[in-house]
Amino acid sequence: MVPGASVTLYGSAFSFLAVPAHFFSLYLILFLICIPLLWVNKYVRYSLLAILFGFAQIALYVDTIVFEQYRFHINESVLMMVLFGQVVDFSFATYLLMGAMIIGVFAAEYLAAWKIDRKPTQQIRQGTASRTLLTTSLFLVGALLVSNIGYMIAFYYAWSPVMVVKEYLPLYYPLTSKKIMGFFDKNGQRRNLLANPNDRQHIRYPLRELVINPQNKKPANIMFIVVDSWRFDTFNEAVSPNTWNFVKQHNGVAFNNHYSTGNATRTGIFGLFYGIPGTWWQPFLNNSIPSLFVTTMQKEDYNIGIFTSAKVTFPEFDRTVFATIKNLRINSEGKSTPERDARLTEDWREWYQKRDASRPTFSFLFYDSAHAYDFPKDEPLKFGPVSDLNYMTLKNDTDPTPLFNRYKQSVYYIDRLLQQVYDQLAASGSLDDTLIILTGDHAQEMNDNKMGFWGHNGNFTDAQTKVPFIIVGAKNDRWLRENAGKLTSHEDVVPSLMKHYLHVDNDTRDYATGYDLFSQMPDRKWLLMSSYSAYAIRTPENIYTVNGVGMSHYLDSHNRQVSGQPDYSYVYEVMNEMKYFVDQGDKKAQ
Numbered sequence: 001m002v003p004g005a006s007v008t009l010y011g012s013a014f015s016f017l018a019v020p021a022h023f024f025s026l027y028l029i030l031f032l033i034c035i036p037l038l039w040v041n042k043y044v045r046y047s048l049l050a051i052l053f054g055f056a057q058i059a060l061y062v063d064t065i066v067f068e069q070y071r072f073h074i075n076e077s078v079l080m081m082v083l084f085g086q087v088v089d090f091s092f093a094t095y096l097l098m099g100a101m102i103i104g105v106f107a108a109e110y111l112a113a114w115k116i117d118r119k120p121t122q123q124i125r126q127g128t129a130s131r132t133l134l135t136t137s138l139f140l141v142g143a144l145l146v147s148n149i150g151y152m153i154a155f156y157y158a159w160s161p162v163m164v165v166k167e168y169l170p171l172y173y174p175l176t177s178k179k180i181m182g183f184f185d186k187n188g189q190r191r192n193l194l195a196n197p198n199d200r201q202h203i204r205y206p207l208r209e210l211v212i213n214p215q216n217k218k219p220a221n222i223m224f225i226v227v228d229s230w231r232f233d234t235f236n237e238a239v240s241p242n243t244w245n246f247v248k249q250h251n252g253v254a255f256n257n258h259y260s261t262g263n264a265t266r267t268g269i270f271g272l273f274y275g276i277p278g279t280w281w282q283p284f285l286n287n288s289i290p291s292l293f294v295t296t297m298q299k300e301d302y303n304i305g306i307f308t309s310a311k312v313t314f315p316e317f318d319r320t321v322f323a324t325i326k327n328l329r330i331n332s333e334g335k336s337t338p339e340r341d342a343r344l345t346e347d348w349r350e351w352y353q354k355r356d357a358s359r360p361t362f363s364f365l366f367y368d369s370a371h372a373y374d375f376p377k378d379e380p381l382k383f384g385p386v387s388d389l390n391y392m393t394l395k396n397d398t399d400p401t402p403l404f405n406r407y408k409q410s411v412y413y414i415d416r417l418l419q420q421v422y423d424q425l426a427a428s429g430s431l432d433d434t435l436i437i438l439t440g441d442h443a444q445e446m447n448d449n450k451m452g453f454w455g456h457n458g459n460f461t462d463a464q465t466k467v468p469f470i471i472v473g474a475k476n477d478r479w480l481r482e483n484a485g486k487l488t489s490h491e492d493v494v495p496s497l498m499k500h501y502l503h504v505d506n507d508t509r510d511y512a513t514g515y516d517l518f519s520q521m522p523d524r525k526w527l528l529m530s531s532y533s534a535y536a537i538r539t540p541e542n543i544y545t546v547n548g549v550g551m552s553h554y555l556d557s558h559n560r561q562v563s564g565q566p567d568y569s570y571v572y573e574v575m576n577e578m579k580y581f582v583d584q585g586d587k588k589a590q
Contacts, residue, residue: 011161014150021143022169030056050110057105063170148175156181166286178314203283204583206292206511212299213503219300219360220501221434224272225421226364227414228265228310228371229456230440231407232258235468239383239408240415243438243470246422250431250472253480258469259527259538260442261490264457266315267530268441268467268490269366273321275494275512278530279578285316290323292511293494296502298324303361307348308332309340309368337372338379338413345417349424361430365421367414370444373406375413383408396452403454404446435474435501437493440467449558459559460529460536460543471517476500479518487524487540492517513577526570528577537574542566 030052037045151174154162166174213219235254237244247254261271267278273291274280283289297304304325311331312318322328332347334340348365355361369375373389386409387402394403425431445453445463456464469488474480491514498504498511500518508516515521527538533548543555544566556562 011165014147014154014162015165017143018147018151018165018174019169021140021147024140025144026056046110046113049113050106053112054102054106054109057109058102060170152176152181166282202583203287203289203581205284205289205581206506207581208506208510210292210296210511211505212296214505215503217503219297219302219503221361221430222297222497222501223363223425223434223436224365225418225436225438226269226272226366227411227438227440228366228368229442229444230370230411230467231443232462232466232468234408234411235470239411242415242419242422246418247438247470247472251477252436252470252472253474253477253484255469255471255484255488257485258439258467258488259465259490259529260440260467261528262530263442263460263464264531265441266532269315269317269321271490272439272441272493275491275498275508275514276581277491277513277528277535277577279528279535280581281320281530285320288319288323291321291494293498293502294321295324296498296504297360297362300502301359303355303359305329305348305351305355305361305363307344307351307364308366309334309337309344310366310371337369337374338376338410341367341369341414341417345420349420352424352428357428357430361434366441367417369410369414370407373403373410375410379409379413381409382412391454394447394454396447396450398447400446407444407446432473435497436470436472438468438470438472439490443467449560451559453559457531460531460538460545461557461559465529465538474518476518479520483517483521486521487527488517488521489514489524489527491515492521513580526574528574535578537566537570539570544571 034049034052037048040048151162151166155176156178234240235243246252260268262268262278266281270276270278270281270284273293274284275293294304306312306322306325306329308329309332312322312328313330318328318330329347332340332343334343344365344367348363352361352363383405385402386406389403389406422431425434425436442456443462443464443466444456445458445461447454448463449459449461451459453459453463458464471477471480491512493514495508495512495514496517499508499516504511508514515524525539529536529538535546537544541557542562543557543559544552545555546552554562554564554566
């Protein structure tokens with residue numbers, strides 16, 4: 001049993017089917033690989049089978065140990081640290097024990113192969129083996145089918161007792177399909193089955209109960225304006241003139257070396273609202289754990305307005321960041337992305353005018369036109385020529401200029417909509433009492449690195465992860481300006497605002513792993529970023545990536561392979577960060 005794992009009837013029932021079905025799939029793949037061995041010498045065959053299946057057993061055992069310690073499955077980084085004495089170093093006796101275990105496992109597998117090959121023919125003639133094989137096969141195939149359908153249903157309804165099983169099984173990718181489930185839920189009556197806060201499996205978040213505003217200070221208005229796929233180099237007077245002038249007129253602080261927590265929307269927004277790495281996305285989704293930043297504002301009686309162009313159901317922010325917000329606005333109406341962005345702005349203005357001005361207000365505006373490279377058809381072109389967006393035709397030798405012009409035109413359009421927001425804040429008289437954060441969820445590459453990458457979720461270079469980050473309306477900006485040139489991250493937003501604007505009395509490390517932007521920050525050595533299936537350790541000079549199957553690559557800042565090895569002390573620090581909120585029973589807050 002893994003420490004911190006809770007046992008439920010439904011989870012146990014699902015595991016009874018999912019575990020044997022999953023390993024049946026893995027071993028079936030191994031069996032198919034071994035078919036050619038039927039034509040080789042039997043002793044060579046026994047040896048090769050022993051090596052292959054022995055390696056599988058040892059890998060499973062090591063993965064179990066790693067998961068108990070770090071709550072993620074084995075990858076190349078762990079192997080490098082273990083095998084080459086990087087940070088993790090074992091005694092000579094430990095290596096002897098490991099060697100003995102490997103020899104023992106290979107010997108057992110060799111003996112098993114020999115015994116199976118010499119199975120008495122009488123059992124086969126009597127049909128005993130055939131009946132056993134048929135019964136077992138029917139059970140495993142049935143379990144595979146039922147467990148995948150069960151997980152698909154559980155995922156759709158956010159049923160954590162079943163969903164959390166996925167975390168514990170290596171290389172487990174069960175079926176999920178909102179399209180299939182939507183066929184049976186035509187009215188969209190999708191329920192969000194929130195997990196019991198006391199039953200969050202192995203997650204301890206926060207480490208200590210929050211002490212919120214003990215001195216009863218007045219909370220401030222806060223606004224997040226986020227542009228999907230906003231590149232750092234398009235925050236300028238030419239592409240975003242209204243925002244540029246607004247920031248200048250109101251003494252805003254623009255950060256020059258700021259990065260998202262990922263190269264995709266889910267990890268970028270997750271880091272922005274939680275103050276922790278995007279690698280926590282899946283377990284937080286499995287358990288429907290909301291952002292403490294959001295729940296703290298709810299406890300402080302904020303007006304909360306969530307206005308997004310795209311649906312908040314994919315990625316599943318309705319089951320993570322905003323899981324506790326009732327009657328959540330799912331998306332904006334409109335036939336095109338520019339129409340939805342315009343409607344977003346209009347709806348927010350109407351809501352803001354009708355809000356209860358006696359209470360503090362939080363607004364989240366999330367624009368999507370830059371992500372779609374889109375703008376109204378009657379919009380006069382400022383940047384031309386433009387080309388249509390067709391990812392199928394984009395190659396490494398494609399001229400990026402027309403597409404980049406189209407992208408800049410879409411940012412220019414969003415900037416025009418944002419002027420309405422700035423005007424509304426000024427007209428309401430609340431501008432001076434509102435802290436405004438402008439940023440992107442991730443950036444958007446235009447083949448900047450000349451490696452054929454277009455868009456995002458492809459690598460962790462500046463072109464896909466460096467975003468504008470501007471703070472307007474800070475009452476005390478001394479340290480903001482000092483920190484504006486340092487390496488900063490979306491992880492830094494929540495600890496800064498919780499401490500200085502929501503007046504949470506805890507140490508920020510109780511609920512976040514980022515730094516406080518309103519105090520002297522240390523010089524970071526690395527940033528942890530993630531995508532849908534990979535994560536990366538980003539330093540100013542290099543990028544060390546680990547993909548979904550655990551293979552790692554050591555790259556330069558332009559995504560090209562380099563010789564040498566990363567500083568494994570950084571890798572070790574990152575692994576500790578990735579397990580920071582793991583509940584290990586007697587774990588003490590760090």
